[in-house]
Amino acid sequence: MALESSGARPDLLRRLNRERVVDVIRHEGAMTRAALGRAAGVSYPTVLKVVAELMEEGLLEEGGIVQPSMGRPGKAVAMASSGSRVASVVLGVEECTVAEARLDGTLVPGMEFKFAPPASYEALLEKISEALDFFSSDRNPHRLLGIGVALPGVIDRDEGRVIVSPNLPWLNDKALASDIETRFGLPTTLVRAMHAHYLAAADYGDGRGVEDFIVINFAGGIGMGACAGGRFIDGGGGMSGELGHLSIVPEGGKRCGCGHRGCLETVASDRAVVDAANERTGRMMSIEEIIESVRAGDLEIDDVLERAADTLGAGVATAINVLNPSRVLLFGHFMAARDDLFDRFVAEARNRALSPVAAKVEFLPPSRESHHAQQIGAAAAVIEVLVAGKAPKDLAVAV
Amino acid sequence: MALESSGARPDLLRRLNRERVVDVIRHEGAMTRAALGRAAGVSYPTVLKVVAELMEEGLLEEGGIVQPSMGRPGKAVAMASSGSRVASVVLGVEECTVAEARLDGTLVPGMEFKFAPPASYEALLEKISEALDFFSSDRNPHRLLGIGVALPGVIDRDEGRVIVSPNLPWLNDKALASDIETRFGLPTTLVRAMHAHYLAAADYGDGRGVEDFIVINFAGGIGMGACAGGRFIDGGGGMSGELGHLSIVPEGGKRCGCGHRGCLETVASDRAVVDAANERTGRMMSIEEIIESVRAGDLEIDDVLERAADTLGAGVATAINVLNPSRVLLFGHFMAARDDLFDRFVAEARNRALSPVAAKVEFLPPSRESHHAQQIGAAAAVIEVLVAGKAPKDLAVAV
DNA sequence: CTACTTATATAATCTTGTTATATAAGTAGC
């Protein structure tokens, strides 16, 4: 199919085996080279070379000694957590954050630089510059290997260009990745917000080892990132996963930002719950405040919450019928308002989906660390590129 | 992700380049080895070896002489169309067909063997045996390279086993592929019905060269086969594409075979149109007869047809929002009843989908040859395996 | 202290690809 790409050269093998080794370590944790070879299905000499390369590049580190129940002890190989880091930039409509992440997918405490969305492109680059200066003031010596950037909108991933970002219009048509690369001299990768969410799950979260899963993010609007056969579904125009705009509310319903009525996200998102609650109380509470008030018994919006959970279940059932994932991961807040909302959601999703398809789906509730998912995903984006190495680039291969 | 698979070995390259060369020929037609190398992005010596292998195996043939406007003439290389064939078995609820296909995706006229669904597994193997005997009576000498089988139900593709086929229950849990292989001594591949539809489009039809497309089949129920990033979306349980059971009819609606009410296929499929028309007339007409009557002005079911087209548009809009395909292919009949139904469908699909996503989608109307899509797809299934060659099997790679 | 187990290291070999070089067989211009 991919007729534009070029043929398979021998160095493709090295790239695939690098990705494979890193996948195994991310999924199963630090281990000796010998164990890595067995787990990855690769011979020892190959592991040796691959690990040597990746250590040289700062992606892997040697950790402690592993003592097997019998035999010679070995040195554990792990994702780099002290010698090198990447910068992770998340551009949001309300807030932008530049943070430092280790290669094991953890954020470095304190190394976080927040700012309001700047008014211009030049101002953004300036803010990133400040953040990098801030990071380099850290007395712990480390290499900064790259910069990952997540943003809302449509991007050309290969070119690292923003095609259109409706809410941050000064980004439109900017070659952000190459501009950052030339300014800071670091490999830079762009991803759209839901892709970052997906990467956080696929590389460092509950999507590891799962070939087919979906991530639903209902904080704000409703977006989905889907993994099919181990690969992210990006869509022909890089706009897959627009679950929020399924027409799901029968006849009428609130008007959505997209121009239609009855979209899923007008009912089943955190934003929808906030709007409905504030309309009722006349106050301006955040979703966190609403959750607290409901749990304290100070706010009664059972109908809103139940409708949100049920409707989200119906919407996700649609995605399940289409994609048949093995696992469904959730990000968002409103379900924390009552203990039974997640179960309601699951029941409705299972009921609405075709039963043999729904039967084998595993649902995971929103986790507390989900807060940083996008931040970790932005880091994961550039880490993936670093792991791939000097890619043939025009060849589409997945593992 | 795919942690079960093994590492990348050098022979993976050959497999990828074989697939690549065949893809180019299927998409762009017969050409010289030199042109093939340029189109595939592969060096001439590699093309030479790959083509020699594939010709040896009977997958490619040398055709006529190609005379460029200047320079030495070359021999065109094409998919084999005379020296070798594959058998294509389509098991249906109403009818089973064994046919012979050339490797260029065309069916051999006259080489078609139809029979009613047998009552037992052993009877099926017997019927296939009869069909193969029938084919070998052809006086044109050719090699039969393999057997592709398409069937309704869920299968384990790697093992060639039927997991469950609700409508052909005597197939349940049968290792059909290996049983056929041992009985007839030919490589055999199993695919589910929608996967066959997908393969016909992806390898020999309007999906060629398109990385992201969906095939909608609304003859009978409603199924979808989706291609994302050049690969079929099979789903974790091999049950993706269940578009027919989206709950789309508001409140109530007819009861569906799946147990729910208001499923898309109770309104927007050929079967739904047939049921509605026959209920109204009290007769038992087929979809073809209904189409003819409507076009002749003898039958008035405009409301049924319009509702079917509109509702199908709404359902496909859902798939578009989720997958963001570049192209939508249709298979089915009822739209032929009136000239404007396809346009109605497209308008509704575009309107219901998120507009920037819908804007770039190309819709193709059902084509007349679609009749044989599944038959060609079953052939394509085994051809893909033959092209891949003695696969490392446990490595998931796409081109 | 010996046998066994596990980790690590390297040499020899295999598969596959590419670039460089040569040859073959046409058209175009003089």
Place this chain on the structure above:
DNA sequence: GCTACTTATATAACAAGATTATATAAGTAG
């Protein structure tokens, strides 16, 4: 008709990467 140019075909030399086979190191168990 001859030469220059173009395109196709063929092969030799070399490079990248992986595997198997072999050796060595460093533990535990008896």
